[in-house]
Amino acid sequence: MMIREVQNSNMLILKQAQKSIDQEINSLQANLMQAALNRSLNEVLYLSKQSNYDNFELIQDSISYLSALKANNNNISDIWLYIKKSDIVLGTESKYQRSLFFSEVCKYKEDIDWDKVFSTSDFNYLGRKTIYRGTYQIPVVVFSESLPFIDKSPKGMLIVNMSESLFEKEMTNYNSEKVVFNYVVDDLGNTVYTNEQYYADSEDLNLIQTAVQMQLAEMTDNQDTMELVVEGKPFTIQYIQSKSLKWKYISVIPTGYIEESVNQIRNVTLLVVTISILLSVILTLYIINGLYKPMNKILSYINIIGDKKTVVKQDENHDEFTVINGIIDYVYKENQTLQDNFEKNKPMLQDKYIYDIINGKINSDFENMGLDIGIELPFNYYQVIVYEIGEETPSSLKKYKKSYKEDALKMKEIAEQTWGEQCKYFFLEKDDRTIVSLINAPKSFYELSGINDYLEKIQEYFVEQKYFPYVIGVGQSYKDIQNCYRSYIDALETIKYQIVKGQNSVIYIDEVRNSNSAVITYPLERESQLIMVTKSGNSEDVTRMLDSIFRENFNGRELSPEMVDNLFHALAGTAVRVIFEMRLTNDQIFREKQDIYKELEYRKSIGEKKEYIIQVFKAITLFAADNKHGQQYHILEKIDAYLEENYSNEISLDTVAEVVNLSTSYLSFIFKENSGLNFVDYVNQFRLQKAKELLETSSYNISQIARLVGYSSANSFSKVFKKYNGISPGQYRKL
Known part of the structure; x- marks a missing residue:
């Protein structure tokens, strides 16, 4: 039975580790994709060796961007960009010749065919490698992302060395009190991570390595627990398949160790029971011998740690009942102080409690904790609504930003007027432009039109207060408190969808889910045509081609916000490429210095983004026409x-x-x-x-x-x- 409990517990730990590591890798892939769309990184791809010296500011911007990427992710050991045209490498500190970088700055122990790596497009896992840091050899996991993002013939390559600290944090620490051998293995059977170094002296190490290699081919299910005996010793092997990578997360438990632990627990338990009995006898005799002396000591301790007010005067004689009465008075006063402090902090505790619910931070005693602070959740269904109000505020001005705490109270009043006692509802101010509401309701509540009526009144309130722009994201309702976080994730996803539906609107998660299957249509051939037409100086042809690209992507198709962003970032990248190939700068094209990518981010709707991209290409085309012949x-x-x-x-x-x-x-x-x-x-x-x-x-x-x-x-x-x-x-x- 003990072995089965350990297996169940370890499988839960393994699932959590797999989920966390996969999320981190997916997050890394998303960050690298955004980096592949970055303006500075895309511009440096087209610099020759000579022009590198003439574009110092652009080089520094790219280095700063790489440095920021590394600083924002504790799991990144190194990140660097190889530029094929100029055959140089940009690191987080400086620019290097390729040969110098690989021999002095980031020296890999393995013989890597970098030319092959630099010709591979998209996001790729390159394997577990070792780099030299002085006299030390540091294991890293290496990933790559090609640039530009949509180009199948890469002009540059982002390389990330991911530290093993991610794997150690998610796998080793969970099992720090157990003897568990952990492995992460890729689809070719190569080790991505192992904690063998912590058990280097174990006599079972070679047997465990043999057992893992024997069972790899048998690991075809999504997850499984296998028991086997190698050379007379029993082992439990548990594994789970990655949902995004072709990796296997594996734990090996020497079963004999568990039996030893059970025997140790039994022996310790007997010893504790024996000692407890002896202490009980001694304590009983001590209490019988006299009560006043220990009571007086208690009073002394209270006086030392308290507020220096004596409970009873030390120079007077009192019997035991007087002493006990003094202690009761003291405890009552202290308890009253604690109660007052609790009531004062109750709103903050309630906000923290709601915040934990929507973020999925729930334990077995969570509902009782809610009752203790005055929050009752009697119904089975949970739903989250997110309200985003106003424009994003620069960090330097956030201290002057209006608080929406009073608005949250007003919205609660509107909910009370609309729903009454049909459900429970809670509101909290998440940040300087976001309010979150949690609804706890029975299933029958969603058969009525209460949600729609309430949201209409909220929109009227926003219009009355002139809160523009705003967007309201409505997550799906889920059964059981453990699933509430999923509704919060839904609501956040709908907020992103404002780029498609537009601002000053209510967006339901069903609208977003229907859009996730479409991908952008902007092949390389189309980009080449757009570049050629733009350089020709024919403004009408450029507008006609852009309109055609927009029709192909938006007419009758529901793109996700990410896909919309990708399309406009790709078009912005094309504009930057045209400017560079014409040997111009942004200052020459536009009257004021302009960052095309940032200007795109300021425009929230598809219509605004379309209009801006057309303006950009028209400006380039006009300049090309004026300067073409010369x-x-x-x-x-x-x-x-x-x-x-x-x-x-x-x-x-x-x-x-x-x-x-x-x-x-x-x-x-x-x-x-x-x-x-x-x-x-x-x-x-x-x-x-x-x-x-x-x-x-x-x-x-x-x-x-x-x-x-x-x-x-x-x-x-x-x-x-x-x-x-x-x-x-x-x-x-x-x-």
Whole structure:
């Protein structure tokens, strides 16, 4: 029976550890996704080695952002960004050459194929690695996220070394009083974490390692408990599968240890009982011997720790009853003081109690605790509503922000007028712009229209008080107090949905759940088209293309708030990319210095975000139209100078694009826009012009001329010459 209790207890611990670690990894993935959309990090991806020195402020912004990411997550040991174009690494303190970074700053013990890692897109787990810290070797778990976020051909890579402290906190500490071997194993059977180091001297260590390896292939269920015997020793192996990663969380308990513990408990219990009996006899004799002396000592202690007022005067003789009466008076006065303090702090205790309920911090005696502070929850169903009022306040101005405590009381009055005794309701001010209400009601309550009537009155109150903008998020009702936190999570999710439905509205969780299946439609081909059209300076085509992108994503589709944000961040990233590829700055495009990403965050509805993105692209297009011809003429001059020096060598579009610091797609566009030719035709005509000069002025034969102007053979040269001129080189020479 004892073994079964230990197994049940350990499985609960294992589930909690799995849930906590998975949540932390999911949170890391979400943070890295946001980082992949960060303006500074996306801008540095397009800097060449030379331009790195000219953009010191941008580099520092990126380093500061990485440093903030690390500071806000205690589980991150290192975070760094590799930039493919300039072959440099940005850490949390400085910028490094790639070779220096891996040899001195962040040296990995394992031989890692970084080129392969840097070519992999999306979020990936790279395995458990070891890094050197001076003379120490530190185990870390490594993850990567490619940049830009929507690009399948990464231009950069965020790498995070996650400390083992997360696993130790969630797995080791839970079992600090038991002998439990813990493992986290990935889908390839490699160890992500183990606490073997704490039991290095255990004679069972090798047996346990063997047992885990034997059972890995059998671990196919979501969770299970297995009992087996290895070399005559019994073990219990318990595991649970990760719900987000392909990891297994495993605990191994030497069953023999439990039997030893039971025997120790039995022996200690017998000893305690024996000692208790002896002490009882001694204490009885002592009480019989005299009562006054111990009572007097009690009074002395009270006088020492109390408020220096004596309970009875020490120089007078009193019998035992007088002494006891003095103690009773003292205890009564102290109890009255405690009662007064309790009543004074009761509202704060009630708020804390409600806050614990909505956050799921509940224990077995929770309902009795509520009764002690005057909160009765007699019904089975619980529902949370969140009210977000006004704009977000900068931290420097929060001390001047209006408190909504009086409004919470007024909202409680409205609830009382609407619902009466149909349910219980509680309100608390969560922060400087959020009020939370908890409803405890019977099932029959939700068959009425009480919620809707109440929310209409609340909206009228907000309008009357001119509380704009506001949004009210309504979570689903759940049975049992243990599930109340789920309603709170629902309500918070609905608040995010204001970006879709708009502000000054009531949003129910059912509206949000119907939107979660759709994903954004913005493929790389579409982005390339938008970039090309924007650089062409055609404002009407840009507006038409943006309208088309918005129709594809919003007409007849319900996107989640996260997907809406992702689409607009992707479009903002495209705008930033266009500005950089045109070798411009935000100051040149906009009259005032403007951060496109921050401006997007200030706009809360889809309509406002659409309007702003169109304005941004129109501003870029207008600037491109005004400067197109002058800039493109300068670029073609630079290309002609390069061709003049290199036409006899092999020339590719990628090489020329690198020379003029442009993307290949934009360079092709420039050729077509200004000459009506594609890149190959432009280079061929340049070479053929040189060939004609040699045919007219030199005595070189056809093969020699072919090599001099960059063709591999006389045959290929003749074919190209005839294609463009209608006659062969030999015929041209005779003219």
